[in-house]
Amino acid sequence: MEIDYRWRAETADDELIALTISHGGTAEPGWWDRVRAHSLGWVTARLPDEALIGFVNVAWDGGDHAFLLDTKVRPDHQHRSIGTELVRRAAEAAQRAGCTWLHVDFEPHLRGFYFDSCGFRPTDAGLILLADR
DSSP, X not given: OOOEEEESOOOOHHHHHHHHHHTTOOOOTTHHHHXXXXXXXXXXXXXTTOOXXXXXXXXXXXXXXXXXXXXXXXXXXXXXXXXXXXXHHHHHHHHHTTOOEEEEOOOGGGHIXXXXXXXXXXXXXXXXXXXXX
């Protein structure tokens, strides 16, 4: 199956809502319209019929650090290296933009994906849950 990957391709809020809901996530209408302006970019994966099946957002600090957010692949297309390719292309684009570091946070069940498939390495990090403050 041929998949069309693109950097900063036009992507509609309703497409991202549908993609998020497809794997049990919670989607908020208007989210993408608010977030897009703060992104370095994003990578989309589409089928030949233009259906959105994958997405990753790349936020940044305007300098050395880029951050992967919201990596998503529609469940019926997972385990076909689509997510790995989204991350690879996101990393290349962040490097072209002059970033030195690419960060990602993830749930424990995704360790194999990010460490083994995508090449991230473990690092010390800190986190504060602001809702608890």
